[in-house]
Amino acid sequence: xxxxxxKEGSRLHRxxxxxxxxxxxxxxxxxxxxxxxxxxxxxxxxxxxxxxxxLSQAIAFMVAILxxxxxxxxxxxxxxxxxxxxxSGAYLTAVLVNDFHWSYLSTLVVVVPGLFLFxxxxxxxxxxxxxxxxxxxxxxxxxxFPSIIRLEELxxxxxxxxxLLIGSDLVAPSWAPTETVAEWLHSIPGLGARxxxxxxxxxxxxxxxxxxxxxxxxxxxxxxxxxxxxxxxRALIAIRDNQLGAVANGINLAAYKTLSFxxxxxxxxxxxxxxxxxxxxxxxxxxxxxxxxxxxVGSIVxxxxxxxxxxxxxxxxQFVPHxxxxxxxxxxxxxxxxxxxxxxILGVLLIAIVFALPSGAANGFRQxxxxxxxxxxxxxxxxxxVSPDA
Amino acid sequence: xxxxRLATTLGTFDISLDKLSDGELxxxxxxxxxxxxxxxxxxxxxxxxxxxxxGFINFAQGSLALLGVYLVYVFSVEQGLPIAVAVVCAMVASxxxxxxxxxxxxxxxxxxxxxxxxxxxxxxxxxxxxxVGIVWQFRTRSLPSMFSDSAPIQWGIARLTWRxxxxxxxxxxxxxxxxxxxxxxxxxxxxxAVSSNLESAQLMGIRVGSTLGFGWALAAAIxxxxxxxxxxDLLLEPSVMLRVLIFSLAAAALGGLDSMVGAVLGGxxxxxxxxxxxxxxxxxxxxxxxxxxxxxxxxxARPTGFLGTVRRERV
Numbered sequence: 001x002x003x004x005x006x007k008e009g010s011r012l013h014r015x016x017x018x019x020x021x022x023x024x025x026x027x028x029x030x031x032x033x034x035x036x037x038x039x040x041x042x043x044x045x046x047x048x049x050x051x052x053x054x055l056s057q058a059i060a061f062m063v064a065i066l067x068x069x070x071x072x073x074x075x076x077x078x079x080x081x082x083x084x085x086x087x088s089g090a091y092l093t094a095v096l097v098n099d100f101h102w103s104y105l106s107t108l109v110v111v112v113p114g115l116f117l118f119x120x121x122x123x124x125x126x127x128x129x130x131x132x133x134x135x136x137x138x139x140x141x142x143x144x145f146p147s148i149i150r151l152e153e154l155x156x157x158x159x160x161x162x163x164l165l166i167g168s169d170l171v172a173p174s175w176a177p178t179e180t181v182a183e184w185l186h187s188i189p190g191l192g193a194r195x196x197x198x199x200x201x202x203x204x205x206x207x208x209x210x211x212x213x214x215x216x217x218x219x220x221x222x223x224x225x226x227x228x229x230x231x232x233x234r235a236l237i238a239i240r241d242n243q244l245g246a247v248a249n250g251i252n253l254a255a256y257k258t259l260s261f262x263x264x265x266x267x268x269x270x271x272x273x274x275x276x277x278x279x280x281x282x283x284x285x286x287x288x289x290x291x292x293x294x295x296x297v298g299s300i301v302x303x304x305x306x307x308x309x310x311x312x313x314x315x316x317x318q319f320v321p322h323x324x325x326x327x328x329x330x331x332x333x334x335x336x337x338x339x340x341x342x343x344x345i346l347g348v349l350l351i352a353i354v355f356a357l358p359s360g361a362a363n364g365f366r367q368x369x370x371x372x373x374x375x376x377x378x379x380x381x382x383x384x385x386v387s388p389d390a
Numbered sequence: 391x392x393x394x395r396l397a398t399t400l401g402t403f404d405i406s407l408d409k410l411s412d413g414e415l416x417x418x419x420x421x422x423x424x425x426x427x428x429x430x431x432x433x434x435x436x437x438x439x440x441x442x443x444x445g446f447i448n449f450a451q452g453s454l455a456l457l458g459v460y461l462v463y464v465f466s467v468e469q470g471l472p473i474a475v476a477v478v479c480a481m482v483a484s485x486x487x488x489x490x491x492x493x494x495x496x497x498x499x500x501x502x503x504x505x506x507x508x509x510x511x512x513x514x515x516x517x518x519x520x521x522v523g524i525v526w527q528f529r530t531r532s533l534p535s536m537f538s539d540s541a542p543i544q545w546g547i548a549r550l551t552w553r554x555x556x557x558x559x560x561x562x563x564x565x566x567x568x569x570x571x572x573x574x575x576x577x578x579x580x581x582x583a584v585s586s587n588l589e590s591a592q593l594m595g596i597r598v599g600s601t602l603g604f605g606w607a608l609a610a611a612i613x614x615x616x617x618x619x620x621x622x623d624l625l626l627e628p629s630v631m632l633r634v635l636i637f638s639l640a641a642a643a644l645g646g647l648d649s650m651v652g653a654v655l656g657g658x659x660x661x662x663x664x665x666x667x668x669x670x671x672x673x674x675x676x677x678x679x680x681x682x683x684x685x686x687x688x689x690x691a692r693p694t695g696f697l698g699t700v701r702r703e704r705v
Binding site for chain 1: 446505514515520636647685690695698
């Protein structure tokens with residue numbers, strides 16, 4: 001059953017990988033045009049929607065989970081307060097755009113190093129406090145974030161409880177080929193019927209935002225992947241798996257642990273910037289306890305310590321609550337499921353997902369792939385040991 | 391910007407000095423701190439029970455307590471039972487519910503893989519909280535207390551009420567009973583064996599599943615009691631236990647996650663800090679932040695809290 005065996009690194013394997021990536025890229029490019037008008041499907045009398053806005057937010061969540069994965073998944077530092085970093089990034093962006101008239105993307109110049117430093121500071125106590133104690137401390141910290149934003153001293157900058165409407169729009173530059181691509185897609189028979197004929201300015205703005213977020217996310221994933229497959233990633237995994245063993249092998253525990261928090265916070269900050277870009281609004285309660293829980297849920301459901309897991313997790317924490325809220329009738333009965341029923345459905349779904357995929361969606365996907373597209377792993381080329389004094 | 395806060399605090403220090411020399415205020419806040427602390431301690435005890443037996447934090451503990459409090463409401467206000475009887479009935483009922491939950495949702499998962507269990511307890515939190523909202527709606531109600539609000543000791547505004555004394559007493563009684571249960575009974579022995587080494591306990595013929603179920607039942611009963619202690623001071627509504635849960639998590643971390651006496655100590659410290667620091671430094675909107683600061687300082691000095699077991703690694 002399934003495709004032929006392919007040796008790892010063989011031409012067949014490479015070809016399959018390339019085809020996979022091309023298909024993925026096609027989906028990423030085509031989807032915004034398909035759902036620029038909110039796509040909806042009616043299943044068992046419930047109307048479920050997928051909007052481009054949902055997808056953009058999911059992309060920001062993916063990056064947030066990616067950041068969380070660095071500290072919690074790869075280096076094993078249980079951090080339940082990731083929403084703190086995401087929120088800081090979002091507010092930093094909002095204030096810079098509003099009060100200093102920066103453009104959204106240029107705020108990353110401040111957000112990334114600023115949050116990196118903040119994460120390093122945050123990582124210092126984590127050198128001493130470990131495991132669940134660290135988890136609880138960070139969790140309580142996450143619940144503090146809204147009250148810090150509401151402080152009177154900060155309120156004239158942060159907008160206090162009212163939140164902050166960011167007074168800058170992302171308008172697609174004139175060279176953006178949105179219209180051309182849309183027309184081209186529209187001319188494809190079958191698929192084209194779903195693509196609107198002409199875009200309103202709001203729609204083309206949404207499409208532009210989406211692609212901007214996709215690019216930022218892709219850069220984040222690419223950079224993080226490069227960090228994690230290299231020396232740093234090995235060191236972090238070694239620390240997670242056996243701290244004493246890692247130290248015995250010459251890994252500087254303090255440096256790498258604080259580094260992992262710094263990176264995690266920096267990526268979280270980028271996610272915050274992305275959320276601010278997406279919604280054009282930041283409010284204190286968006287970045288509290290609920291987001292902290294959602295992110296950890298996304299990380300575990302997607303699969304800790306995997307990059308694919310961050311993608312799956314971002315989609316799950318965006319769409320599962322969204323669709324739970326939209327489930328309004330129970331098929332076959334006339335019970336109206338409104339208000340708090342959404343919470344019940346979400347809870348049941350979470351438990352069901354964990355039942356079905358206890359080690360996360362990414363690992364489930366990997367198993368499926370191994371079944372239908374088996375790859376024979378090959379031993380890596382013999383490594384050459386370079387003596388330090390050579 | 392936090393420095394602004396510090397500067398304003400220092401600037402208004404003369405006012406704070408006034409406050410500091412106000413013995414009545416000190417005592418009043420001290421008593422309030424004790425009362426709050428007792429309630430945090432009781433929910434922290436429930437968290438510690440689960441942590442001791444399974445090694446993870448049950449995020450649904452607050453929700454189980456919430457369900458318990460609503461059961462207290464049903465038994466006392468709707469059925470007209472005396473409040474103390476209602477609390478006992480609700481404790482038994484919530485223990486049964488918790489055993490059912492443990493059997494259906496927790497036991498199918500391997501006990502040594504914590505992460506899926508965390509998600510399951512978060513899912514349970516959502517389900518129970520929403521279900522309570524569906525059944526009892528979101529309007530606020532008031533719940534009678536087991537202890538009267540009259541004060542046997544009064545000094546100006548400082549009142550040591552029977553309620554404070556009762557809350558504290560209840561917590562100490564619970565700790566005492568738990569100690570006797572753990573140290574002197576067979577099921578306590580089984581519980582300790584399971585929490586010390588699950589596999590060895592299993593090999594010795596201890597029924598691990600039902601022992602853990604017993605732990606859940608006990609924790610839920612304690613949680614219900616804690617809700618019955620705290621809610622009369624607040625109003626009963628579906629999100630009431632969430633705030634208490636956060637302070638109790640702080641208390642459990644502060645006292646040491648696997649120590650019952652530590653949980654009580656942690657609860658009292660969090661309660662007292664919350665009331666004393668917040669009043670004297672004028673930090674009312676930063677109540678939680680001060681709690682975080684205290685935990686941070688304590689955990690930096692002692693990474694496993696006041697009384698938590700220090701884990702040593704053997705290579």
